[in-house]
Amino acid sequence: MKDRDVQADQMLTDQVLTALRQITQAIDIHSRFLEKNYAVTVPQLIVLRTIQRHQSMAVGGVAAAMSLSISTITGIVARLEKKGLLARSRCEEDKRRFLLRLTADGERFLLSAPPPLQETFLNRFDHLENWEKHMVLGSLQRLVALMQARDIDAAPILTSGPVAAPER
Amino acid sequence: MKDRDVQADQMLTDQVLTALRQITQAIDIHSRFLEKNYAVTVPQLIVLRTIQRHQSMAVGGVAAAMSLSISTITGIVARLEKKGLLARSRCEEDKRRFLLRLTADGERFLLSAPPPLQETFLNRFDHLENWEKHMVLGSLQRLVALMQARDIDAAPILTSGPVAAPER
DNA sequence: GAAATATGGTATGTGTGCAAAATATTTACT
DNA sequence: AGTAAATATTTTGCACACATACCATATTTC
Incomplete structure (x- = not known):
């Protein structure tokens, strides 16, 4: 049994959580600012940049590169496509995939867009x-x-379904 | 003009952003774990704890205490109310307010619930x-x-509404 | 070659988070 | 009193982020 000030420990961890939430919040607020002034959010911008770096990518590739789930990328890509900044086309070699690439508008946009x-x-x-x-x-x-x-x-603790989710 | 390695600087900031997202993600994953095993998420749990500490609070008070927006709290409170962990009642002195307090179930739940x-x-x-x-x-x-x-x-740039939000 | 399995992606539903608009109530001013 | 302004909440609409369920194509196995 260590002889620690438990009260102080609790406070420290609480402060960590608070700081983390404030940081997240600040990023979120910036994202909304971007959306209002540049019509894209931070996640959307990062997706665009990621695709640009690779010329063309599949949805899964973007997800892996950003360590986000595929379904999240799907939504973001849909919004970017609707804005005409990005285009999807079936991959010829593997027709399960969609290849993502920037449109001319998308390229132009990135040139003028602010970094995240x-x-x-x-x-x-x-x-x-x-x-x-x-x-x-x-x-x-x-x-x-x-x-x-x-x-x-x-x-x-509650073993309903596959407990040990393989990864992620 | 400082003589810095711009490339390295960019990498550093990218790493910071990545680390931040990973932290957020880890918290989110934990929140889903909680939801599955204890039927409440991290934000819900924190709302409960906050109200418990104060005995009874208005929605705005919780929002201020957690530095979240009121509309966010409204949603969380609605879910907690549906689960019967928390009850709302009109404040008598100021009928604009709702007073939030834990139900017996809510108290019992917190006794057995894990800290966030x-x-x-x-x-x-x-x-x-x-x-x-x-x-x-x-x-x-x-x-x-x-x-x-x-x-x-x-x-x-877009000055719609009160620009200088007082606090938060 | 056909059935079973694996993989890539989308659709849907839930929970969080915000802003903006709508309501209701209190306070301030005239 | 009587309107105007401030305050407290809710509602609505949007963007994430995830899991789950499902569809389509690939690969493996028999």
């Missing part, structure tokens, strides 16, 4: 001292590692 | 060295400060 958060937060982040940037990134990645350390040991 | 992330990530976070916890928290709050350094300088 550059105008705001990332711009300021960029101006931090190098050691501080690395410290922040290190902390974030520490959290990611902690969170991704599979919950498997704690999970099997 | 304790079973998983926070538990592990708790076991970090103290200096590391503080470093992580410090980094997160650094990000929050950067992000909240109001976008006012960049924002006023």
Whole structure:
């Protein structure tokens, strides 16, 4: 039994959660700002950039590259297609796939579009001292590692259906 | 003009964004796990806890306490009410308000419910060295400060409505 | 070659989050 | 009092993000 100040520990973790939510919120707010002024959201912009980098990609490829689920990408792609920034075509080799590529409008758009958060937060982040940037990134990645350390040991409580979801 | 490695800077910020999304994702996944096994999500659980701490609260109070928008709380409250964990009643002094309080079921539920992330990530976070916890928290709050350094300088493009939102 | 299985993608439904508009109530001002 | 302004909530509409169920095409197996 460690002799710790449990109260203080709880406060610390609460603060972490609050900080995380505030960060998420800030990104979300920026996304809405983008949507209002540039007609695309942050996720949409990142999808466009990702496809641009690869020239042409399948839906699953984008999902893997962004570590998002396929169904999420489907929705985003549908909205981008409706805006005419992106086109889908059946892959000839494997007709299960759709190949995604930018339209001329899409290319043109990216040339004038702002990078995801550059105008705001990332711009300021960029101006931090190098050691501080690395410290922040290190902390974030520490959290990611902690969170991704599979919950498997704690999970099997209500065993309805396939308990051990293979991955993700 | 500083003499920096722009490429490396870009990578750093990209990594920050990726880490942030992964953290958000991990929380979301945990929330679904909770929903499946305990019938409430993380936000729902936090709303319950918040109300419990205050005995009874109005919707706006919860929103302020959690720094979420009122409309978001409305939806969460509706779901909790449907589950019978929480009840609403008109406030007598100010009939615009609804007072929220836990039902007997709600109280009982909280006694058996797990703290938001304790079973998983926070538990592990708790076991970090103290200096590391503080470093992580410090980094997160650094990000929050950067992000909240109001976008006012960049924002006023579409000035519809009260631009300078007082707080939040 | 036909049946079983695997894989890529879409459609649907739920939960979160916001903004904007609609309602109702209280407070302030004239 | 009587309207105007502020306040408290709800409703609606949109964008994510996921899981689940389902359709179409590929691959494997018999």
